[in-house]
Amino acid sequence: MSHDGVGPRAVKRSVVFLTAGALAVPLLAGCGSDDEATSPAAPQDIALVARDKVADGGTLKWAVDAVPETLNAFQADADAGTARVAQAVLPSMFRLDANGRPVANPAYLESAKVIETEPRQVVQYKLNQQAVWSDGREIGAADFLAQWRALSGKNSAYWTARNAGYDxxxxxxxxxNDLQVQVTFSKPYADWKSLFSPLYPKDVMGTPDAFNDGARRKLQVTAGPFKVAKVDTAKKDVVLTRNARWWGRPAKLNEIVLHAVPRDQRAVALADGSVDLADVDSVEAQRIGLAGREKGTGTPLQGSGKTSVKKLRSWALAHGFDSDEVKAGRKKLRKSIAEYLEEQQALAGFEVRKSLEPAYTQLALNGSTGPLLDDRVRRAVARALNRDELAKLVLTPLGLPAVPVGSHLALSGQPAYADNSDAIGGQDAKEAQALLADAGWVPGGPVTEPKKAEKAAGPEKKKQKGEESDGGEDGEYIVGEDDKGHDDGPDGKGKHHESAEGTHEHGEESGRRLAQEGKHGGAPGAYAPKGTAAPAAAPAAPLAKDGKPLLLRFVLPSGPGSESLNTVAGRISAMLERLGIRTEISRVPDESYFKDHIAAGDFDLALYSWPASAFPATDARPIYAKPVAAADGSVNVEQNYTRVGTDQVNQLFDEAVATLDEDEERSLIRKADSRIWATAGSIPLYQRPQLVGARKTLVNAGAFGFQTPVYEDMGYLKKGAKVSPAPSAS
Incomplete structure (x- = not known):
């Protein structure tokens, strides 16, 4: 799981992931037909050209969030940088195509198929006869065997993050012969194509010491178009160079340098040549786009310092300068503007390539405590949301298709995708009010106001040291509350909304990512358009039950780049307020967001993102399975942070992972998704935008969408060659 990125599939999907009563509704089938075909909501945008148009040589400097802590993708602290290295230097039996489907990788496989189903499932791999490790040894059964033993879960000396499938x-x-490997399963496994991708050499997997420590900072034996030359933590670089023993199509680039750059410094890094390719947020994407159109006009630096400070500050504010720069004296401000204009001139050599990430942002509802323990209240919250409006809020300003995500388990373009949101229903205020009334929440009821200390603590616990908020004497805003100067006024817009939007212009520029598993860096979930105003609507009378108001604690990160997410949260809060549901916005430090709040269950509402998987029967089960009580009285939620699950969902996942009939597996996944919608533990909102700043001459790289990058084809366009126009995203 991540706020903003997609980590390697091999890593456990947690930061970077109670028992609820079964709903009294029948088992729901997937809403789409089993033969329904979809296409990705937006195509990839990578300046795709044939290899003969790519020049030989050159270095690609590619921004990552941090130098990977480990190069072993099966360890808990592996991150997106780990995955990028593994894709470039290690074998993968299967990789994903543009529709997010696993396809055999011909560089390593001649074929892979199930050759027996009774009495056991047997998969036969026929390896490419040229496939060798960089030390000259053939890739073979010994490597498969070592990886299975390391990841099977039977030897606790291996510090593995997951063993799904290998067990x-x-x-x-x-x-x-030596080119054939036969894998026999103890019980049927539908997602067998997920295994051995990546495949590590037996040198890494053969012993616990080698697995735990040997591949953290170096990989001496590899088998891809590139190899790991060095990991330089001082320069914040991972240097990959051509592999002389690579038997496939030769890599066009001499080397790829993965360079760590904070999210809020990506535009500057592109401008000064530190990187050639970088994921960027919407503000930096806009800046790159403007640089390509600017011709040096409109500069405030005219004459010899005669421009007034007022005009300089006005220009700086219009171009997103931070408050300290704007408040500086004339000399410092002129210097800052001159540096900005110089950067803009350099950024004219770049463009923004955009698609949709293979990940979606969701609203998570904690169903283990408080009002949301009642499934009627959760379903009422779901029925209050206008998901079309939220998708448009984020995606339309970026020129991307604004279509709400209709599945928890797949995205448009993937075989298992079907819009199953009808299982919960669309926005319907009357139905939501009826659900709330049935649960005992009525408008205008008597409310016993909590003491100030209790109020500041939120629904579950007092605010932790270091938590941040947007105001009020208690450090938090409550939407719909009319005391302490938080008057919502006749237009329904109080200080909560002003804060969520007013800080957006400058905060969004500073980056956007927190980690999957708390390690992948930045701010969660959303990219909201600049200056978006919350909708004007008269709030309903607050709902109450047993003397207590219906108040939900909405926990959000407070770090750089989180303002865009806060804008989306503000819009959601306004939608809930129309029903009389008040929300208490609690902003917490980025570093504690997942560990201390989401994973710990210290929230009512939260926004974060999940990556899509080509293998939902395996990968999604820990996220949506019913939590299990342990012998010591604790509850194992795995990655199901909403704590909402049912026995039916568990059963459908179990059946899906055990069938070898692809049509049946797809049907079972869709049925499971319908059940997940009906529990209203999480509400998918929109597929995340993927914005990549790229040097204009760089080809076969950019916004990849679902597809695994083809590293050997990346490079720089030959002189005189042209890139065909990218297909429309609409």
Missing amino acids: RIEKIERGA
Whole structure:
């Protein structure tokens, strides 16, 4: 899970992931037909050209959030940088195509198929006869065997993040010759294509010491178009160079340098040549776009310092300068503007490539405590949301298709995708009010106001040291509250909304990402358009029950780049307020957001993102399965941070992962998704935008969408060659 990015599939999807009563509704089938075909909501945008148009040589400097802590993708602290290295230097039996489907990788496989189903499932891999490790040894059964033993979960000396799928293997054997590997499963496993991607050499997987420590900072033996030359923590670089023993199509680039750059410094890094390719937020994307159109006109630096400070400050404010720069004296402000204009001139050599990430942002509802323990209240919250409006809020200003995500388990373009949101229903204020009334929440009821200390603590616990908020004597805003100067007024817009929007212009520029598993850096979920105003609507009378108001604690991160997410949260809060549901916005430090709040269950509402998977039966089960009580009285929620689940959902996942009929598996996944919608533990909102600043001459790289990058084809356009126009995203 991540606020903003997608980590490697091999890493456990947690930061970077109670038992609820079964709903009294019948088992729901997927709303789409089993043969329904979809296409990605937006195509990839990578300046795709044929290899003969790509020049030989050159270095690609590619921004990452941090130098990876480990190069072993199966360890808990692996991150997106780890995945990028693994894709470039290690074998993957399967990789994803543009529709997010696993396809055999011909560089390593001649074929892979199920050759027996009774009495056991047996998969036969026929390896490419040229495939060798960089030390000259053939890739073979010994490597498969070592990886299975390391990841099977049977030896606790291996510090692995996951063993899904590998724990179903019974044995691995050499086939009829050295190029054949036969994998026998103890029980059927539908997602067998997820295994051995990446595949590490037996040198790494052969012993616990080698697995735990040997591949953290170096990979001496590899088998891809590139190899790891060095990890330079001082320069914040991972340097990949051509692999001389690579048997496939030769890499066009001499080297790829993965360079760590904070999210809020990406535009500057592009401008000064530190990187050639970088994920950027919407403000920096806008800046790059403007640089390509600016011709040096409109500069406030005219004459010899005669421009008034007032005009300089006005220009600086219009171009997103931070408050300290704007308040500086004439000399410092002129210097800052001159540096900005110089950067803009350099940014004219770049463009923004955009698509949709293989990830979606959701509203999570904690169903383990408080009002949301009642599924009627959760469903009322879901029925209050206008998901079309939220998708448009984020995606339309970026020129991307604003279509709400209709599935928890797949995205448009993937075989398992179907819009199953009808299982909960669309926005319907009357139905939401009826659900709330049935749960005992009525408008205008007597309310016993909590003491100030209790109020500041929120629904579950007092505010922790270091938590941030947007105001009020208690450090938090309550939407719909009319005391302490938080008057919502006749237009329904109080200080909460002003804060969520007023800080957006400058805050969004500073970056956007927190980590999947708390490690992948930045701010969660959303990219909201600059200056978006909350909708004007008269709030309903607050709802109350047993003398207590219906108040939900909305926990959000407070770090750089989070203002865009806060704007989306403000819009959601306004939608809930129309029903009389008050929300208490609590902003907390980025570093504690997942560990101390989401994973700990210290929230009512929250926004974060999940990556899509080509193998939802395996990867999504820990996220949506019913939590299990342990012998010591604790509850194992795995990655189900909403704490909402049912036995039916568990059963459908179990059936899906055990069938070898792809049509049946797809049907079961869709049924499971309908059940997940009906529980209203999480509400998918929109697919995340993918914005990438790229040097204009760089080709076969950019916003990849679902597809695994083809590293050997990346490079710089030959002189005189042209890139065909990218297909429309609409």
